[in-house]
Amino acid sequence: MxxxxxxxxxxxxxxxxxxxxxxxxxxxxxxxxxxxxxxxxxxxxxxxxxxxxxxxxxxxxxxxxxxxxxxxxxxxxxxxxxxxxxxxxxxxxxxxxxxxxxxxxxxxxxxxxxxxxxxxxxxxxxxxxxxxxxxxxxxxxxxxxxxxxxxxxxxxxxxxxxxxxxxxxxxxxxxxxxxxxxxxxxxxxxxxxxxxxxxxxxxxxMQGAPDIDCHQLRQDILNIDGVTNVHHVHLWSIDENSIIFSAHINMRDMKISEAEKIYQPITDLLKSKYHIDHVTLQAEVERGKQADFFFDQGPDIK
Missing domain, CATH: 1.20.1510.10 (Cation efflux protein transmembrane domain)
Structure with missing residues (x-):
């Protein structure tokens, strides 16, 4: 509505x-x-x-x-x-x-x-x-x-x-x-x-995650050309209708202008398929490549 x-x-x-x-x-x-x-x-x-x-x-x-x-x-x-x-x-x-x-x-x-x-x-x-x-x-x-x-x-x-x-x-x-x-x-x-x-x-x-199939979401992002890994993910709701998503995206070493071309299909996917309103992405090459999909380094956000 x-x-x-x-x-x-x-x-x-x-x-x-x-x-x-x-x-x-x-x-x-x-x-x-x-x-x-x-x-x-x-x-x-x-x-x-x-x-x-x-x-x-x-x-x-x-x-x-x-x-x-x-x-x-x-x-x-x-x-x-x-x-x-x-x-x-x-x-x-x-x-x-x-x-x-x-x-x-x-x-x-x-x-x-x-x-x-x-x-x-x-x-x-x-x-x-x-x-x-x-x-x-x-x-x-x-x-x-x-x-x-x-x-x-x-x-x-x-x-x-x-x-x-x-x-x-x-x-x-x-x-x-x-x-x-x-x-x-x-x-x-x-x-x-x-x-x-x-x-x-x-x-x-308590910033609980919305009811989204995160396994499928991860696979959908990895299927986008240029993405080698996605990690350090945070997914939460502002209210029952507004969803926030942030993640670190691993990709090959490239110019920022080239990375932006990969950002756009990720953002379009998240908004159209998963109805996510606000998307924040951070490009990385090797850093965090072996990290888990969800951020997990103790009780505090670092």
């Missing part, structure tokens, strides 16, 4: 609408939870509060990531979105953990709940969260930051559906224990959906 689509997913109008809508729903659910005695409504209110903060953080990070490189940030600001996705995901995990603890306590000591009021408030919350999720769904497929925010709203939609069902069961059958059960189920689902985002953002922040 290109940058234009990402920007459209969190355009100013949508951002303002989603933020205001969730602020209103948060207030409604907090009041509904207090007056009905429903923990699941209050927990959903906390999720919606998190959603509002998530949208603000995501939008701000999205705008920052579009800035050009500077002398202090030579790779630009793309990782702002990765950091935002990480913070949003950790927030969801922490809140879900606290809600599970509170729900277990409620499960052991059930309290009377107004199922009718639960149903009405949850129905309004479901509609609002679905609208927010739909507005962000377009940009969630190719952007971890937007996906983390999108999951906030999707999880709240599912939470509200669970509360609707709980409200019906409480209203007609007096099953007050269903309220904390729904809270636990939704919290566990949120953790399940959020954990992969946390893992991926940590992997990117």
């Amino acid at each position: 290109d940058d234009h689509n990402h920007h459209d997913a969190l355009s100013g109008g949508k951002f303002l609408f989603v933020t205001v809508l969730n602020a209103l729903i948060t207030l409604v659910e907090f009041l509904g939870g207090i007056f009905s005695g429903s923990l699941s409504l209050i927990s959903d209110g906390f999720h919606n509060l998190g959603d509002s903060l998530s949208v603000i953080l995501s939008y701000y990070a999205h705008r920052i990531s579009g800035r050009k490189q500077t002398h202090k940030n030579t790779y630009g600001f793309k990782r702002a979105q990765i950091i935002s996705a990480f913070i949003n995901s950790v927030f969801l995990i922490v809140v879900s953990g606290f809600l599970i603890i509170e729900a277990v306590e409620k499960l052991m000591h059930p309290e009377k709940v107004d199922g009718g009021l639960m149903f009405i408030v949850a129905l309004v919350g479901t509609l609002a969260n679905l609208v927010s999720a739909i507005l962000l769904s377009r940009g969630s497929k190719g952007n971890l930051n937007i996906r983390a925010t999108y999951l906030h709203f999707l999880s709240d939609s599912l939470s509200s559906v669970g509360i609707i069902i709980a409200g019906i069961l409480i209203q007609f059958y007096g099953w007050y224990f269903v309220d904390p059960l729904v809270t636990i189920a939704v919290a566990l689902y949120i953790m399940f959906e959020t954990w992969p985002i946390i893992k991926q953002t940590i992997y990117i922040l």
